Amino acid sequence: MAAEGLMISRVALLRLAIIASTLLFWEALAESGLLFRDVVPSLFKIAHALGHLGANADFYANLSATAVEVGVSLAIGGSVGVAVGLLLGGSRLMGRAFEPYIHYLGPTPKIIFFPVMIMWFGIGPGSKIAMGAISCFFPVALITAAGMRQIDQVLIRVGRSFRASTWQMVTKIYFPALRHPLLNGLRLGFGVSVIGVLLAETKLSNRGLGFMVMQSYSQFDMPGMYALLLVVFSLAIMVNSLVSQLGGLEVPNH
């Protein structure tokens, strides 16, 4: 036990050392003026920009715009994904007929659908929600289908032997057994729908965090861009680990 404690404190120490030396190196680079102005801005400027962001009502408006888009896209893309996944995982025929398409379309760049989504849903939040929904549909559907197939057949036979109704089968057997794949799908779906929404916002929009990033780019406000990116990354990582812990999932490892 003592050795374990020692190991943990050494890890913490090493982490602190890494963070401290990175920050020091960064600051030295910023002060040296070796790189173009503000490509590596001083930490104080970034901290200042972070503070500015925190006090800025605009930021919260944009954050909530993005959050709403991500939330709605996750609800739409996720529920369609779960429904399709249940269908494909539950029926051998359907799975073998249609799952290959989803399997091979999954890892394609979704953002190129954006011009189509603009035509279908306009330049407002609609097209961003569509991008997020398309992005998260694929992993959710694939994970749900795989989860369905992995349910221990004995559990289903037990349910049937007790003459459970279809509704009871779904709520008492399938969903509890699918808890892990569903949460894992939610986690991966969240990750890709954030990317879909934010990228769409950087391409064409007038609100949202993606829009703010582009704004700071066009104004050449590098400290502001670093601050924004830090906030976006931290939020994404936090939500991800929150969902992982919620389901007692393994540390994300693809």
Next chain:
Amino acid sequence: MSGRPLAEAKWLPATLGLGGLASALALAELLIRLDWVSRFIVPLPSEVLVSFERIIVEEDVLSRFLATAGEALAAAFLVTLIGVALGVFLHRHRLLRSACESWVAGLAAAPLVLLYPLFLVIFGRNALTIVMIGFVSGLPPAILKTVEGLSGTRKVLLDVGRSFSLSPAQLFWKIQFPSALPVIFVGVRLGLMFSLINIVGVEFLINFGGLGQIVNELAERYDLAGMYAAICFVILVSVCFFFASERLERWLLRAS
């Protein structure tokens, strides 16, 4: 239960899948011809099919494809070389690994592609930005899977090596590394998928380079059928890449 023998038939699922796809396209064609769906929003599937030839000839798809392939190749080289090297390094330094592995896992969950405006400032609007985005987004899985593969080496295989008095370097290169290779390959493949997705995505976003740019240009020209055809082409290319890498993985792993 009566569906089972039918589902066993080899031709049925494939036919059902292709049939479903074909009838969806036919339905779209019908709805548009009946003017229930505006042809200014969705072009006729038949028009899209016809524009394929136009896209390939007029837009010089081949050289665009080569541009994207070149960027992807450069990113793949960096991801493999640096990702595997970092993974090996993390694995060999236990303390460093305990300190950093969860950070790398965190990065894998972050929308790294959003760094592209930053990279535009640092590297300029050129192929280097695109390659770097591909590299950065493909790096975490390559590192994580390398570490996972190396630490997954079965103890008995290392014992065999030790019983033959292998040096630590021999133990690593002759036993640990080859035994980890299948898992490392999975990581590299995942990394390359992410690289390709983000490379095409950024080409589209910054309107520069290969296949992604065609889609953007055609959209800006409001060439509807052409744009749909270009999207289909991009999808086709990435599906082919994914399929080929899957086959390659299976072929490489056939021994173990």
Next chain:
Amino acid sequence: MATPVLRVENIVKRFVTGSASITAVDHVSFTVAQGEVLAIIGPSGCGKSTLFNVIGGLAGSDEGRVIVEGRTLSGPDPAIGMVFQEESTFPWRTVADNVAFPLEVAGVARTERLKRVHHYLELVGLKGFEQHHPAQLSGGMRQRVAIARTLAFGPKVLLMDEPFAALDEQTRLLLGDKVLQIQQALAQTTLLITHSIAEAVQLSDRVLVMTYRPGRVKRIVDIKLPRPRTAEIIGSKDFGLYVAEIWNDLRDEASLGMKDAEAKLPQAE
């Protein structure tokens, strides 16, 4: 009996867990003569595998020495060739390359390597499978590859830890025959660690029975069955008598082990 090739002297191995110290192997000594097969048998938990690792040099001991032909060993040594209980072939190498592995590491020239690989694969009956990968072979064949790999290095002593544990009964008997045949052909000094009484009697000249925790030498039984032997021997009356005799020695130790295991389980009030 000829001069001993392997001499194991007063091996003691303790494990420290927290504040307690458990003696796993307690002053174990024995010798193995040139061309002899000695089997070490004991209940699970008697420290057999610990002894295997100590003699093979993969683990250190707290007291005692391992001597081969008058030379005290320190750490893994080419004089002792180990065959492991678990699946230990390299899945990424072909059968021939698996067998060539120790020769490659030792820098043996290619032509000599090929010659020896050919010889030992023929000896274990795997001629014609040179270019197969282990995944294409059965468990028994894979274990033969592992044995050929160890023998190709020309060890003075062949040290095997339950080499047939992962195999089914019939394969085990046939593989036992194969091992007997190889052992006789090479006059290979062999130390076999096992928990199967039948296997110990079938294969060895002497059987060393160990006590349950701490592992000590309880008794050494001479097996005076005729050689060369085959698996047919298990039908003989003498074979049965030896099995019964050893089981008599082992029963108390095994039941001690079982009680220990049961005591460790959490129980309801």
